[in-house]
């Protein structure tokens with residue numbers, strides 16, 4: 556699986572303290588996307604098992620509420636994502652799952668989405684259902700800079716926040732906030748919602 560970055564603990568990508576997996580690769584090309592470095596399908600290929608082991612460690616270290624998949628476009632690596640979600644659910648049954656996807660629910664339901672490994676449409680439908688069945692929430696739809704939004708988790712008004720389980724309600728999703736992390740080695744990472752404008 557191609558991974559852009561993993562943030563072991565974040566409070567702005569869904570309810571509670573969550574690990575955020577930013578996958579590498581997205582060909583949707585939303586104008587003014589603020590994570591363009593995550594678009595190319597290149598970089599180090601990680602085994603799903605290795606990613607899972609790292610997430611289990613983060614869970615134990617930070618007492619995580621859940622994991623959020625972001626990107627890049629998580630559904631464009633749906634085979635690996637489905638395997639990762641299944642493995643995590645089995646290892647950590649209480650973990651919550653969320654996802655940011657540029658696809659609409661209708662596109663995913665009908666299998667009209669691109670996958671890096673070129674699986675057929677029937678398989679894409681099946682993959683989406685198996686992922687959806689483990690998700691507690693997803694933010695769905697392309698980023699549209701012409702429809703800015705300050706609704707929790709949605710940067711443009713066309714996007715939908717879907718709840719797929721009873722774990723969360725809308726009130727569990729806080730206002731848009733930017734989170735800046737400075738590591739011991741000085742590496743700075745920014746995540747969340749730049750409501751005052753796109754820093755890119």
Ligand code: SF4
Nearest residue numbers: 581584585588657698
């Ligand atoms: S789907 Fe997300 S990562 Fe892909 S171009 Fe759109 S905003 Fe950027």
